[in-house]
Amino acid sequence: MDKISSIRGMPDVFESDSNYLAELNEILGKVFLSHNLNEINTPILEQTELFIRSTGITSDIVNKEIYSFNDRNEQSLSLRPEGTAGVVRSIIQKKLDSSEHKLWYQGPMFRYERPQKGRFRQFNQAGVELLGFEEGSSDLEIISIVCDIFIELELEDSVLKINHLGDKETKERFLSELLKYLKTYKGEFSENDKEKLNKNPLRLLDSKDVDLKEFLSKGPKIIDFLSSEQLNLLDNIQSIFGKYVEIELDSSLVRGLDYYTGLVFEAVSSNLGAQDSFLGGGRYDELSKDLGGKEMPAIGFAIGLERLNLIKKQKNIRSNKVISFVTTSSKMNALAFKIAQLLRSHNYDIRLETNFTDASLKAKLRKASKLGAKFVFIMGDEEFESNSITVKSFDEDGYQVNMSFDEIVDFYKDI
Ligand code: HAM
Numbered sequence: 324m325d326k327i328s329s330i331r332g333m334p335d336v337f338e339s340d341s342n343y344l345a346e347l348n349e350i351l352g353k354v355f356l357s358h359n360l361n362e363i364n365t366p367i368l369e370q371t372e373l374f375i376r377s378t379g380i381t382s383d384i385v386n387k388e389i390y391s392f393n394d395r396n397e398q399s400l401s402l403r404p405e406g407t408a409g410v411v412r413s414i415i416q417k418k419l420d421s422s423e424h425k426l427w428y429q430g431p432m433f434r435y436e437r438p439q440k441g442r443f444r445q446f447n448q449a450g451v452e453l454l455g456f457e458e459g460s461s462d463l464e465i466i467s468i469v470c471d472i473f474i475e476l477e478l479e480d481s482v483l484k485i486n487h488l489g490d491k492e493t494k495e496r497f498l499s500e501l502l503k504y505l506k507t508y509k510g511e512f513s514e515n516d517k518e519k520l521n522k523n524p525l526r527l528l529d530s531k532d533v534d535l536k537e538f539l540s541k542g543p544k545i546i547d548f549l550s551s552e553q554l555n556l557l558d559n560i561q562s563i564f565g566k567y568v569e570i571e572l573d574s575s576l577v578r579g580l581d582y583y584t585g586l587v588f589e590a591v592s593s594n595l596g597a598q599d600s601f602l603g604g605g606r607y608d609e610l611s612k613d614l615g616g617k618e619m620p621a622i623g624f625a626i627g628l629e630r631l632n633l634i635k636k637q638k639n640i641r642s643n644k645v646i647s648f649v650t651t652s653s654k655m656n657a658l659a660f661k662i663a664q665l666l667r668s669h670n671y672d673i674r675l676e677t678n679f680t681d682a683s684l685k686a687k688l689r690k691a692s693k694l695g696a697k698f699v700f701i702m703g704d705e706e707f708e709s710n711s712i713t714v715k716s717f718d719e720d721g722y723q724v725n726m727s728f729d730e731i732v733d734f735y736k737d738i
Contacts, residue, residue, distance in 0.1 A: 332436070332444030343549060343632040344447060346644070348429055351449045351626070354471045355427040358464070363426045365409035371399040376613055377408035379581020382523035386433040402433035405580070406450045407607065407623055414454055415616035423455035440596035441630045443470060450625035457620045458556065458606060462586050464624050466560050469590065469602065472626065473568045478634065481592040482569045485560060486576035487553050488525070488583055489545060497548040498524060504542040510534045528575045544574045556586065582607040586622065596633045601630035647691030649678045649701040655707050662712070662728060666735045692717055700731070
């Protein structure tokens with residue numbers, strides 16, 4: 324019989340990758356809690372209309388990437404391509420759209436994109452939405468959360484790009500200048516850029532066409548159309564958070580979703596290749612009204628967990644939380660299990676992998692390294708005789724130290 328395989332771009336998460344979700348969520352959860360955010364969970368399936376009215380009819384998401392189908396009742400439903408629309412829909416539906424909410428969520432999203440490194444058709448996002456807050460301190464709060472994620476996940480070789488799209492009126496003035504300037508372009512527009520020109524010319528600013536990019540770099544810049552408050556906000560972000568995160572003002576940053584209005588930002592990492600952006604967000608003051616709700620200014624962002632995992636893997640960070648405990652012969656099993664039981668009871672945060680088979684020590688060490696373990700606890704003949712354990716560090720320093728059972732319990736408690 325033919326075998327059945329998974330859908331392209333929707334890989335099983337298994338083996339070395341299988342713990343990243345739990346680990347990343349734990350770290351992100353801590354950051355979200357420290358900012359006093361509450362969790363929200365919305366369904367994976369929503370009415371297709373929700374995404375047309377939020378991410379926008381001109382966005383790639385709605386045009387080419389959305390997974391839609393009719394249910395048995397002929398109602399058009401879609402797998403969510405992102406989380407913001409569902410969160411806003413939920414708040415409006417609960418009639419909570421005249422109060423303030425600080426929320427976070429995590430879960431799978433679906434986009435019919437061409438799969439490649441860091442790009443999937445099913446992927447996981449963690450997101451934050453601050454709803455009911457006008458431009459000002461909430462913009463700083465959102466960047467502060469991003470900043471804490473950078474610090475907690477040690478993303479020091481990443482850059483946070485920021486830009487401001489202005490308010491409605493600024494945007495209109497800028498667009499009219501941009502269109503005037505584009506009329507003088509002598510080059511050819513690609514099919515993709517032609518579509519942007521007709522539907523949403525602002526998106527031409529992130530065109531991949533080298534000639535058009537060069538031409539636009541000499542054209543009008545949105546920054547020259549911003550009010551002093553808007554410019555102040557960009558300055559404040561740089562001066563408050565610049566010492567923690569590398570921040571770059573990028574006037575070509577427009578983002579691919581139609582709902583953005585003011586501040587927009589994206590985090591990129593040189594460790595990711597073509598899909599270098601792992602976090603994106605911005606202000607979306609009109610979305611609540613576009614979805615039939617009250618005026619509810621808001622700002623948020625989402626982070627791609629698979630891309631974060633790629634960065635972590637490339638940096639070859641060994642997890643503090645993984646320890647491999649090995650013996651050199653199965654005759655030590657009874658004592659080794661006793662010690663493992665004792666250790667776990669002192670610290671359930673650690674993933675203690677026990678390997679008490681008769682395989683060679685070399686093979687066991689290789690396996691521990693592959694697991695991303697930070698330490699290996701070794702019980703060989705000498706240790707067995709002297710009631711002790713050798714701790715080997717897998718860090719660059721590679722130290723090795725012998726500990727009594729009491730000492731190893733203390734060591735384990737504090738990891
Ligand atoms: P987004 O930039 O479309 O924004 O996606 C956010 C992140 O999701 C990206 O930076 C990337 O890490 C990840 N991502 C997107 N597409 C894929 C894919 N095909 N495969 C793997 N990872 C992917 C949003 O979704 C907005 N809802 C963010 C937001 C929240 N804006 C305001 N509030």
